[in-house]
Amino acid sequence: LSVALCAGTVRCAVASAASLHRDYCVIGAGPSGLQMAYFLQRAGRDYVVFERGHAPGSFFALYPRHRKLISINKQYTGKSNSEFNLRHDWNSLLSHDRRLLFRRYSRDFFPHADTMVRYLEDFASLLELQVQYNTAIIHVTLDADPQAWNGHYFVLMDQNRQKYKCSSLLVATGTWVPNVVNFPGSEYVEGYETVSINPEDFAGQTVLILGRGNSAFETAENILGVTNFIHMVSRSRVRLSWATHYVGDLRAINNGLLDTYQLKSLDGLLEGDLEDLAIVKDKKGKLHITLRYYLENRNTSAGIDSITLPQDELDNFATRAPYDRVIRCLGWKFDFAIYNRSLRLMPGKGNKNKYPQIKPSYESRGTRGLFVLGTASHSVDFRKSAGGFIHGFRYTTRAVHRLLENRHHGVPWPSTVYPITQLTNSIIKRVNEASGLYQMFSVLADIILLRENATAFEYLEEYPVGVLAELETQTGRKAANGLFVIVMEYGRNFSGADKDVFYYNRAVGEAQHAWQSNFLHPVIYYYKRLPTEREMRLRPPDWPLPRPDAIHHIVEDFLTDWTAPNAHILPLRRFLENCLGTDLRNFFAESCFLFAFTRQKLPPFCQQGYVRMQGLVGTKRLQGHAVEAGLLENYTSTDFAGARLLGNREESQEQLLQDHAMPVHPLQHLVNAKDE
Helix, strand or coil: CEEEEEECCCEEEEEEHHHCEEEEEEECCCHHHHHHHHHHHHCCCCEEEECCCCCCCHHHHCCCCCCECCCCECCCCCCCCHHHHHHHECCCCCCCCHHHCHHHCCCCCCCEHHHHHHHHHHHHHHCCCEEECCCCEEEEEEEECCCCCCCEEEEEEECCCCEEEEEEEEECCCCCEECCCCCCCHHHCEECCCCCCCHHHHCCCEEEEECCCHHHHHHHHHHCCCCCEEEEEECCCCCEHHHHCCCCCECHHHCHHHHHHHCCCCCEEEECCHHHEEEEECCCCCEEEEEHHHHCCCCHHHCHHHCCCHHHHCCCCCCCCCECEEEECCCEECCCCCECHHHCCCECCHHHCCCECECCCCEECCCCCEEECHHHHHHHCCCCCCCCCHHHHHHHHHHHHHHHHHHHHCCCCCEEEEEHHHHHHHHHHHHHHCHHHHHCCCCEEEEEEECHHHCEEEEEEEEEHHHHHHHHHHHCCCCCCCEEEEEEECCCCCCCCCCCCCCCCCCCCCHHHHHHCCCCEEEEEEECCCCCHHHHHCCCCCCCCCCCCEEEECCCCCCCCCCCHHHHHHHHHHHHHHHHCCCCCCCCHHHHHHHHHHCCCCCHHHHHHHCCCCCCCCCHHHHHHHHHCCCCCCCCCCCCHHHHHCCCCCCCHHHHHHCCCCCCCCCCHHHHCCCC
16 A cells, blocks of 8 residues: 655655654645645654645635735845845745745735745745645544553544544644525525636626625725625624734725725625525516515515515615625635544634634644644634734744644754843844744744843743743743743734724834834833743733733834834843843943952953953054043043052053953944943
């Protein structure tokens, strides 16, 4: 018995029955499945990706129907920093290969969906990912085994009844089952997935669209210029992404119908519960909207003349005009059908019921070892951040991989240890360039673990804040001496469907009012100890973290450039100093020399630099510049007592210090030295 294992789109090898067990099985070769495959392959892990189609990204081969993506592809940012540029590249997956940046595939700001299909094919083939195509997994169950990683194996069966055994299961199938609302007459409704995309098919017609999301407005935009009029009905009001700051809400590229509605050009929006509707078809094929309760105990087969319509009682009923077509554009949901009840993979609650229930670690709440990736994992940050989209889940997928590396292979979460003198610099660098923090705001955080006596720190990047209480077990790192958590946040009361985000005094520019910042900005939480699970559960509403021992907002910046010495860096450094009880300023060698004679304890910069004979040699020109700037006093005109103690050697202070000089970095000295 054998199966064909295809690496990328061109390479195939034959595997025997003995190889049907894999440590990691990934279902779905969409963007998140390929992203996980990349990380597994780079780590040298045993894995396979199952894809039902003949190529990766089968969802994008059909959707969006009108073929224009709404994920931005910004060619130019004015910067060459590749990490920063990913903040404005919403389509690329993460890899080491710079050929696989999406801007090399398209120059369009909103690219064509076919380009995404080609990009994903190249991503799989160029990186030689282990993808098994034409393999539809139709059933998943558990096989208990105490020797397995998670106490059980996952048993997968494909359309040919071939079975595969997996130690860990990574579900990356996305949400692809259309949401359907059943009501009397719903058989007359056309679905977004099959409706014509030729505008001429709608010429001179009157159309009703069910739905209020981007697919509904995308459909309306396509036929706006040829229809008599378009009405759109949904249970909720329209939510504009620029007001909610959620990229899944209505984007400006598709909102032409809002113009024609508000400017009274026949089109319109209505709110109502779709389950209360009913559709009646007359003899001419026209579709009439009525309410379900009008049809109760009525014989609908007797014809429309015997059915009461709302306009019979209310002659100005909004939808009294008959429609030629009704189109359903209600989005998609996760396919739960293939999972055996033993996996306990259950739908979420409320408006998250289209997603499976998972923990903030992206692991199923019902089954250990089952992780959900990509769009299907969006319940963690639904309507909050970008976890349902490529520019968000490429980072959450990397976080899941790091969790798995620690759990199953003893590889701790990647970290870097720095001396405490680099604390301010490290934070400033990350908040100015990190793309994961920027896109997954309030969800992924940088963690700074302090070493004993705050002499050094360990820096962990892009850890899921929802499992902060489990940091030590999930990362293999210790947090015994306190920690800082760095996240990006919008203002607490700035986002919402009913918010006016263009009001006159919407921006904050002064550091003392940074806590009132509205736009996306860095926030630093300080904890003397790691928060507990109970504290995480009881955190204030809409807070990503429990109340800290101290908190600092870096004031929002119009250019998202947090490098201003007075507005950004100085307040941050003082906050860190207050938390640690130490002096984080950088000093010239001359200052360190004087401190050695006048203070009982040297600042960390002097301890870790000057005293250890480290640093750059100063020059007369640099010292003169420091004196002119008021950063150093001019001692060259006075006798130096130390010179007389050395046997009347006529050495000036400048000559004595030259051997030990260690000037501060030129970009920092303006805010660090001589701080009052």
